[in-house]
Every structure is written in C-alpha cells, then in structure tokens.
Amino acid sequence: MHIVDGALSNPVVIGGAVLAAGGVIRGLKELTMEKVPTAGVLAATFFVASLVNVPIGPSSVHLIMNGLAGLVLGWVAFPALFVGLLLQAVFFGFGGLMVLGVNTLNIALPAVIVGLLFRRWALSPNPKVAMVAGAAAGAGAILLTALMVALVLLASGQEFLTAARLVVLAHLPVMIIEGLICGAAVLLIGRVKPDLFQTLVGVSTLERV
Amino acid sequence: MRRFFSILAGICLIFVLAVTPARAHKVIASAYASGQNLEGEVGFSNGEMAKDTLVEVFDPSGRKLGETQTDGEGFFSFTPTEAVDHLFVADLGAGHVARFTVPISDLPKSLTGGGKVPATATGAPLETPVASRGAIPSAEIAALVSEAVKQEVRPLRREITAYKEKHDIQSILGGLGYILGLVGVVFYLMARRRLSMAP
Numbered sequence: 001m002h003i004v005d006g007a008l009s010n011p012v013v014i015g016g017a018v019l020a021a022g023g024v025i026r027g028l029k030e031l032t033m034e035k036v037p038t039a040g041v042l043a044a045t046f047f048v049a050s051l052v053n054v055p056i057g058p059s060s061v062h063l064i065m066n067g068l069a070g071l072v073l074g075w076v077a078f079p080a081l082f083v084g085l086l087l088q089a090v091f092f093g094f095g096g097l098m099v100l101g102v103n104t105l106n107i108a109l110p111a112v113i114v115g116l117l118f119r120r121w122a123l124s125p126n127p128k129v130a131m132v133a134g135a136a137a138g139a140g141a142i143l144l145t146a147l148m149v150a151l152v153l154l155a156s157g158q159e160f161l162t163a164a165r166l167v168v169l170a171h172l173p174v175m176i177i178e179g180l181i182c183g184a185a186v187l188l189i190g191r192v193k194p195d196l197f198q199t200l201v202g203v204s205t206l207e208r209v
Numbered sequence: 210m211r212r213f214f215s216i217l218a219g220i221c222l223i224f225v226l227a228v229t230p231a232r233a234h235k236v237i238a239s240a241y242a243s244g245q246n247l248e249g250e251v252g253f254s255n256g257e258m259a260k261d262t263l264v265e266v267f268d269p270s271g272r273k274l275g276e277t278q279t280d281g282e283g284f285f286s287f288t289p290t291e292a293v294d295h296l297f298v299a300d301l302g303a304g305h306v307a308r309f310t311v312p313i314s315d316l317p318k319s320l321t322g323g324g325k326v327p328a329t330a331t332g333a334p335l336e337t338p339v340a341s342r343g344a345i346p347s348a349e350i351a352a353l354v355s356e357a358v359k360q361e362v363r364p365l366r367r368e369i370t371a372y373k374e375k376h377d378i379q380s381i382l383g384g385l386g387y388i389l390g391l392v393g394v395v396f397y398l399m400a401r402r403r404l405s406m407a408p
Contacts, residue, residue, distance in 0.1 A: 004306060033399050040392035047384050083391060087384040 002050075002088070002103055003149065005096030009156040016152070017101025020082070023108055027078035035073065039080040042069045046084040050094060061174050067141030067182045070111030071122055071134065072189075077111040078104065102152055110144030122186050130190045131183045138182025139175040146171040237370055238307035240297060242317040243359060246286045251279055251299045251307050258283025259301050267296040289316055 008016075031039065042065075049063040069077040082104045088094040095103045114137040121133035146167045153167075240249025252258035264285050266274045274295065279285045289295060292313055299307040 005308075031395070033396065033403075036392055036395050036399070040388055044385050044388045047388065048381065051381070083388060087387055091380045091384045 002085075002095030003099050003106070003152065005098045008099060008102060008152060012152055012155045013099055013102060016099070016103075016105050020078070020101040020104040020108070023075070023078035023105065023112070024082050027073075027075040027080075027108075030075045031079065035076050039073055039076050042073060042077075043080040043084045045069075046081055047087055050084075050088055050092070061170050063174060063178060063181075064107060064142060064145060065138075065178065065181070066107050066111040066145065067114050067138035067178060068134075068185050070108075070113070070115030070141060071119055071137050071182070071186065072115075073111075074115045074119070075112055077115065078108045081108040081111065106145055106148045106152065110141045110148065113144060114141045125194075127187055127190055131187045134186025135179040135183030137186075139179035142171050142175040142178050143168070238297065238299060238309050239366070239370065240285075240287075240295075240309065240311050241366075242311075242315055243286075243355070245317050246288050247295065247311055247317070248284065248286045249297065250283045251285065251301070252283040253301075259299060259307070262299050262301060264297055264299045267298065268293045269296065292316060 046065050046069060049065040052063045066077065066081060069080060073080055082100075085095065085100060085103050085107065086097075089097055089100060117140070118133045118137040122130050122137065124130045124133065150167045237253070238249065238251040240247045242248075249264075250258065251262060251264065259279055260281050260283060262279045262283075263276060264279060264287070265276045266287055268274055268291065274289070274291065274293075275287065277285045277287045279299070287295075287297075294313055295311040295316070297307070297309055297311065301307065
C-alpha cells in the first residue's frame with residue numbers, strides 16, 4: 001500500500017519522515033554482519049512481492065510481505081524495507097520520494113510490532129503453534145499497515161471511517177494470502193533451519209555486550 | 210542456512226517470472242488540447258478508469274479555475290478561459306491522487322493567440338473557391354479532420370501510457386542488483402570497521 005506524492009499534508013509527511021529516520025537508525029544499530037544477507041534477501045522479497053497483484057474492486061492491491069521481514073529481522077526491517085521502498089519508487093513509480101518516510105513507517109512499524117509480538121511463538125518447537133504464529137504475524141502486519149494508512153489519511157483530512165473501511169476491506173484478500181505465505185515460511189524455516197531466528201537474535205545480543 | 214536462502218531465492222524467481230506482465234495500481238492521468246477544450250482521462254494503470262470522479266482545476270498560485278466530472282470511462286473535458294498553466298487534481302480516494310499540469314504552451318491555440326483555430330468558426334467567413342463551388346466548408350473539414358485524428362490517436366495514447374507503466378524484467382533485475390550491491394557495501398563497511406578495531 002503506497003501513498004503517492006501530494007495526497008498528504010506537509011506536517012504528516014515531515015512527521016513520518018522523522019519517525020522513519022529514527023526507525024532506520026535504530027535498525028542500523030542492530031544490523032550485524034550475520035543479519036546483512038537475510039536483510040538483503042527480505043528487502044528483495046519485499047521489492048518483488050509488490051508486483052504480485054490481487055485485483056479487487058475499482059483498484060488492485062499487491063502483496064507486501066512485511067510480516068515475515070518483521071519476524072526474522074526485528075528492527076532491521078526498517079532499513080531493509082526502506083531500501084525496498086526507495087527502489088520501488090525509483091524503478092516502478094510506486095509511492096513517491098517525498099512520502100518515502102510515511103510509507104516506510106506505515107510498512108516497517110507494523111513489521112517490527114508483529115515481530116515483537118509473535119517471534120516467541122514462531123520459535124515454538126510445535127510446528128502447529130509456529131505456523132499459526134507465522135500466519136498471525138503475516139495477516140496482522142497487513143492489518144496494521146492498512147490501519148496506519150487510514151490513520152495517515154485521516155491526519156491529512158480524509159474521513160477516517162470511510163478511508164479505513166476502504167483500505168482495510170481492500171486488504172482483506174492480501175491479509176489471507178500473506179497469512180498463508182508467512183505461516184508456510186515459518187513452518188519451512190522451522191523444518192529446514194530451526195535456529196535461524198535464534199542465531200540471529202543470539203548474535204545481535206552477543207555483539208552488543 | 211544455505212538451503213533456506215536458495216528456497217527464498219527460488220520464491221523470488223517465481224515471483225519475477227510470474228508477474229512480468231502485471232501492472233500495479235498507479236494512478237495515471239493526462240490531458241491534451243482538443244478544439245477549444247482540454248480533454249483528458251484519469252484512471253489506474255491496470256486499465257481501470259476513474260468513473261464519475263470530480264476533477265478540480267487550479268492555476269499555479271492555487272486559485273481554483275473550475276471543476277469538471279469524469280464520465281463512465283474516465284474521460285473529462287474542461288474549457289479553459291485563462292492563458293495560465295492549468296493544474297488538474299483528481300482525488301480517487303484511499304491515498305490515490307492524480308495531479309498533473311497542462312502548461313500554457315499546450316493550451317488550445319485560440320486561448321494563447323498563436324494562430325487561428327478554424328474549428329471554432331461557426332461559418333467560414335472567407336469562402337474558399339472550393340467551398341463556393343458547393344463542397345464542404347473548410348471549417349467543417351477542419352472539424353472532421355480534428356475529430357478523425359483524435360479517434361486515431363486515442364488508442365495510441367493509451368498504448369504509450371501502458372508502455373510507460375510497464376515494469377519489464379530489466380527494471381526488476383536492476384532493483385535486485387541494487388539490493389545485492391548494497392549488501393556488498395554494508396559488508397565492506399562492517400568488515401573495515403571490524404579490521405580497524407582489531408589490534
């Protein structure tokens with residue numbers, strides 16, 4: 001969900017840019033060498049996922065895949081998704097350079113939040129619990145993103161309920177699809193490389209000490 | 210780890226291959242002079258047009274010049290009355306705003322005073338020899354020609370817009386290449402820092 005240049009009022013654009021910059025700095029501080037390839041792969045996934053369109057109503061929405069980024073990366077999702085958004089704006093004209101901060105905040109903050117909420121359960125040795133946590137993270141991140149988009153539109157003068165209903169309804173199919181993909185991805189990680197989450201978390205805390 | 214990355218890379222590749230012809234929901238809009246009017250269309254890049262949408266027109270200083278409404282196919286027409294840059298704004302809701310400018314040079318010639326517009330003349334005041342022999346008056350010919358050209362050009366215009374919105378595999382691979390390069394740069398910086406910290 002990209003907001004385009006000119007749709008938002010100036011205070012919202014500036015506020016979004018400042019908050020997003022804070023998130024990116026926080027993420028860069030947590031970025032360790034071990035996390036760099038994962039961040040790159042997830043930035044690439046996000047960059048390409050936006051081209052998968054789900055036609056709905058008068059418009060169409062696309063996959064975002066920020067839930068998985070949040071689960072695996074935590075705060076590092078901010079710089080990773082920022083890079084993805086920047087490249088999307090430059091290459092595809094999605095969103096715009098002026099509103100890059102707001103878009104980064106709208107997409108990366110939900111990623112961080114679901115990461116903090118669900119990572120514990122995504123690590124569960126029980127594959128069912130892990131999969132449900134992954135699915136909840138995938139769908140929850142989209143829901144939060146849609147709500148934030150509606151909130152930002154509200155702050156710029158659009159009526160909240162109308163905008164929120166529209167944005168959330170439009171993203172229902174994406175929520176379902178991303179829930180399934182994210183759940184499957186967590187299951188896959190659990191089966192193929194169960195220590196992916198732990199290794200990354202462990203290393204980052206080790207380096208900080 | 211390696212297997213995980215190869216699987217993720219595979220997913221990415223499937224996306225790349227599967228989505229090449231897909232277009233996103235970018236807003237597209239344009240306007241061009243047609244006779245005395247400015248005609249244009251507003252819609253999404255996936256081909257959906259903005260139906261019955263309010264289009265507002267402003268001058269460069271933000272003063273409202275007027276407004277118009279799109280029809281069922283996203284087309285609108287606006288009659289400019291002043292020789293200034295025209296800024297068109299159409300709010301399609303949910304963060305989609307179309308915003309584009311028609312500069313003075315693109316306004317109808319009747320307004321900018323550069324050359325006469327035969328189509329606006331109701332009756333041809335200067336009868337040409339052809340017209341006096343009972344053929345179609347030149348003004349009517351001009352109107353017919355302009356209508357025919359408009360019809361011919363319309364699909365071309367659409368095609369050009371669609372072409373501009375196309376995301377071909379080059380730009381996708383280009384973006385992925387940038388990400389790969391950035392990963393390399395970050396690795397380089399981190400390695401340097403680690404080396405400089407080592408005794």
